[in-house]
Amino acid sequence: MSGTTNTEAPFKLSVPDADLELLQKKLELVRSPDELDGAGWDYGVPLAEIKHLTEYWKTKFDWRKAEAEINTLQMFTRDIEVEDFGTLNVHYVHQKSDVKGAIPLLFVHGWPSDFFEVRKILPLLTAGGADHPSFHVVAPSLPGFGFSEAARKPGFKGAQYAELLNKLMLSLGYDEYVYQAGDWGHIVGTHVVKHYGHKHVKAWHTNMPMVTIPTPTRFPLVFIQTLLTLPFDRASKDRLASVRRFAATARGYAAQQSTRPQTIGYSLVDSPVGLLAWIYEKLVAWTDNYPWTEDEVLEWISIYWFSRAGPAGSLRIYHEMSDGGTQEIATSAGWTSVPLGVSYFPAEPAQFPKYWSHTIGKLVFESEHDAGGHFAAFEVPHELADALRRMYGKGGPAHGVVAGKSGYDG
Numbered sequence: 001m002s003g004t005t006n007t008e009a010p011f012k013l014s015v016p017d018a019d020l021e022l023l024q025k026k027l028e029l030v031r032s033p034d035e036l037d038g039a040g041w042d043y044g045v046p047l048a049e050i051k052h053l054t055e056y057w058k059t060k061f062d063w064r065k066a067e068a069e070i071n072t073l074q075m076f077t078r079d080i081e082v083e084d085f086g087t088l089n090v091h092y093v094h095q096k097s098d099v100k101g102a103i104p105l106l107f108v109h110g111w112p113s114d115f116f117e118v119r120k121i122l123p124l125l126t127a128g129g130a131d132h133p134s135f136h137v138v139a140p141s142l143p144g145f146g147f148s149e150a151a152r153k154p155g156f157k158g159a160q161y162a163e164l165l166n167k168l169m170l171s172l173g174y175d176e177y178v179y180q181a182g183d184w185g186h187i188v189g190t191h192v193v194k195h196y197g198h199k200h201v202k203a204w205h206t207n208m209p210m211v212t213i214p215t216p217t218r219f220p221l222v223f224i225q226t227l228l229t230l231p232f233d234r235a236s237k238d239r240l241a242s243v244r245r246f247a248a249t250a251r252g253y254a255a256q257q258s259t260r261p262q263t264i265g266y267s268l269v270d271s272p273v274g275l276l277a278w279i280y281e282k283l284v285a286w287t288d289n290y291p292w293t294e295d296e297v298l299e300w301i302s303i304y305w306f307s308r309a310g311p312a313g314s315l316r317i318y319h320e321m322s323d324g325g326t327q328e329i330a331t332s333a334g335w336t337s338v339p340l341g342v343s344y345f346p347a348e349p350a351q352f353p354k355y356w357s358h359t360i361g362k363l364v365f366e367s368e369h370d371a372g373g374h375f376a377a378f379e380v381p382h383e384l385a386d387a388l389r390r391m392y393g394k395g396g397p398a399h400g401v402v403a404g405k406s407g408y409d410g
Contacts, residue, residue: 008076008172011091011147013067015306020063023272023305027058030273045277045284053280054273056294057301066299070116077147080167082160090168091147091308092140093118097126099134103392103407104174106165106192107139110183110208111314112279113375114146114303115139121381125388132389133399133407138177140168142184144313146303157320158191158333166196176200176402180388182208182376184317190333193361197338202401205341205365205391207376207384210331211352212359219359226353236353246350250285253278257318259325265312268304275311276301286374288347332360339398341365341391343384347373364397365390 032054035047073093081087093115096102105125109117118139125135143164144150151160165188169177179201181189186206193201214223230236256264267274279301283292304311322329340361344354346369357363367387372380391398392407400406 008078008094011075011077012071013075013147013306015063015067019306024058026270026272027054030054030271032273041285045281050273050277050280053276053294053297057272057276057298061295061298061302063302066295066302070299070303073119073122075147078168078171080164080171082151082156082164082167085151085153085156085160088143088151088164089149090140090143090164091115092138092168093122094136094138094172095122095126096136097128097134099128099407099409101404101406101408101410102126102128102134102136103402103405104169104172104177105135105137105388106169106177106179107137107377108165108179108181108185108188109139109142109145110181110185111145111317112282112304113183113378114300114307114314115141116146116300116303117375117378119378121377121385124381124385128409130408131393133392133394135178135388135392135407136174138169138172138174140165142188142314142317144309144316145307147308150309150313150316155320156316158188158330159195161188162191162195165192166200169200176202176405178202178392178398178402179204181206183374186210187321187329187331190331190336190360193336193338194333197336201338203339203341203364203392203398204361205343205388206360207343207345207387208348208374209342209344209352209357209360210350211356212332212335214356214359222356222358225355229355230353233353236355239351239353243350243352250349253282254318254329255325257315258322258329259319261312261315261319265310265315268311268315272301272305275305279304283375286347286349287379288345288371288373290373290375290379335359335361337362339364339401341367341387341398343367343369343376343387345369345372345374345376345380345383347371349374367391 079087080090107118128134141148186208342357369383376384
């Protein structure tokens, strides 16, 4: 692991006063667009909601309080060398369980999320108990997100994310581990599993199953099952209809970020309210009527605003993974036989027939939930934690996959 340091440096977030003062000036000078009468959410985030959040951000939100709460997490940085890309300084949460046999778990976020999505589920995963397994949790900021350094040249793609994440786990002494993710974390996870599965990644779980559409030549058995059952399967029809709606009405952000991330980047870096609207729309639309508080929203947005690479750094993953928009973003690096678990949450924006999850990998565990959406670990942490406990717990299909780590003492 040449270029990868064996020493992690403790990390404490401390935004300079000058950066807070600049944010305050920008909030005082904000100029808002007009709005059509009765437009609601049809044209985007309603003006009244953004005005309210802007005023709260300017007059009531206490970043120093939020910062102190973030700093209660056990955070570190470490230099990781990635082939052809030099050394990147990576930020991550590393919370160990008190259980001696705890299972190492790599928790990876997507966009527009960050490492902080792990906060609510963290104490659940690390908790010990006679009736459930416990985990040592590593939750990194992906390069360009949060407080990790961004790649400095084009071409940082799936294989590079996989190399970095696997080296991070190895550097922490976790030669074998399991993986949990959604959104970009899912896509990156398929690369981690492809390159390092079985030897290092012993099983993985996703709360956003991004499938391969079956054809007569790709997953023919799933294709035949689709032909035979889809005409009579109302639930699967509804799920496919949700995919079509999402593609038609809600993917403009992805097209922009895939083709010209630099262009939209100027707005997001220069305008805190522009950043707020760009991300707040997703926080509302992609969750299951989650009762966001002003403080939660602004803490989420502020992490992007104060991020190491700036808000534009997180957009480039779309460009790299789609070759500048010339290709559809590949949702998988290829099917693998590493044991896979899937959780289905009802408000996930794009959903597919459940049996299509067999196109992702060796499906050994499924869990369906009555509540929750795209940010399941934040919205319904107990639900997601329960799924992971059942998958890796005694009697579960992935119990004991990590050598000597059952998740229980003894």
